[in-house]
Amino acid sequence: MLRLPKFEVRTPESLDAALALLAEFGPDARVIAGGTDLVPNMKHELVTPRIVVSLARIPELRGVGDAGAGWLRLGAMTSLADVAADARVRAQAPALAQAAGLVAGPQLRTMGTLGGNVLLDTRCQWYNQTYFWREALGFCLKKDGTLCHVVEGGSKCVAAASNDTAPALMTLRAELVFVGPQGRRVTPIDDLWLADGAANKKCASDELLVEVRLPPTGPGHRGAYGKLRERASIDFPLLGVATRIELDARGTITDADVVLTALQARPVRVKRAAELLLGVRAEGDAFLAAARAVADQAHRQAHPMPNIPGDAEWRRAMVPVYVRRTLEAAARGAGPVHAV
């Protein structure tokens, strides 16, 4: 039995009221969306806010809509289940729909939100534990302590970015809309990340993520998501691979992007993916050879830490396999890729 530490619940009915609460209580307040990340973390006393501010009663934060000029707006409170099932998202951003559909299990996708998944806390076997457990080991670098149990003598936290939607949004060049005391701020999702597991996102505590915006894609857009995990539900990714391919009218690749997650504190872009795939027709042996070149590059870049479940060597060995398979799935207009 895991009891929550005491807090008060506030349910503002407008964005301004929510921002006022965040301004009033500062670091003592935490925002709750679906609760699937915050509530277990509160039960583990990783975060102990005095005030929990729910966004559930602010209707404009929910739903998928047209943002003009072919852009799609996804409210931050849209559930992952709704993102995965939305016809416009599936057509315009298949990798995102697939990634959202592979997060955890059905109940958690019903509860969990897109905004919550983007802003998911990093994960580590030495961090996501009860207070009792962590205290027994003298705590860790990310919370309450000074010692890293993963990297001997490590001075920087290596807890892993574990959000499935983040790499997909990065390949799609999504933009995030934050609202804070200074007004609206629009930032490319690439600029959100810091390479520090203790706090891997540039987001102030008095700001709210209100919207994710997706740029238009053409008929030649292909995307897929691959997820390595030990069972078909609930698990966080042991490895996540998002791919994007743009084809011209003759089926030749004009642009490509591959982003990996669950390897280190932030999602990682595979270098030279576009260069290696450019000008190749997205079928047959030439494509397979190019996809393998990208897979080899991903393998060179990937150094998974032994701080999330699953043997680190196995996770590293699966990086090129999942990159190749997910590129092939994207080329075929298929996906997602997951073995279980």
Place this chain on the structure above:
Amino acid sequence: MRVLHLLINGDRVTVAAPEHWTLLEVLRYELGLTGSKQGCDKGDCGACTVLVDGKPVLACLTLAALCEERAVTTIEGLLPAHVKSGGSGPDPVQAAFDECGALQCGFCQPGMMLSARALLDRNACPTRTEIQDALAGNLCRCTGYTQIVEAVELAVAKHCGVAPRRPGSARPRGRSRPPPRRA
């Protein structure tokens, strides 16, 4: 403490509970509805699954204070809801679980049956894959899932008027054995 106005299994309930309690704690320790099980208590196992506005959610990660004005269905509400809508006896999902012996210790069963009920409410005739996907968030440590999936298939078969598979037969019976291998 906070006074909560909840809608549980069709009944309007007013209950005072600590503000930081989860829906599961209020159901079990204030209302005595212990059918929703407290398993891992952190969103891994699905034993606490309840329906909120008809959708399966985990009561252990849901704050009770955020459930006001929403319709909560627990395992205790399935039979009354079935009877109220003109049926007799338990919900067809419950009857099928009974018929198939789809349990061993029974701890996962309320969550399993509510996930199955939510699936059948939105898709009355799902395939085996759709059933497995819908139950993917509910762990059973006893059975290996075969009879659980068969129970939902039996409920589907009865509802859709198709002949059900024989309970206890994950694979078609009478299949010829593979020839023995020679070293």
Place this chain on the structure above:
Amino acid sequence: MIVESLDPEGPYGAKEAGEGPLHPSLPALSNAVFDAVGIRLRELPFTPAKVLKALAEKNARSTPLAGGRV
């Protein structure tokens, strides 16, 4: 459940009562893995990571150049 008897096979004389019928299935699965890919797994669970590791060790023993493409 406690069965009050001294079982010479059980640790400290303990007698199991429930899961005995499961025991042959585990070596059967291990045998199936051996039959399929020629590696002997002796520790549960038989995870993909353990299979991959055992395959790599087997390949290293048999052919020095083995280790296929992705």
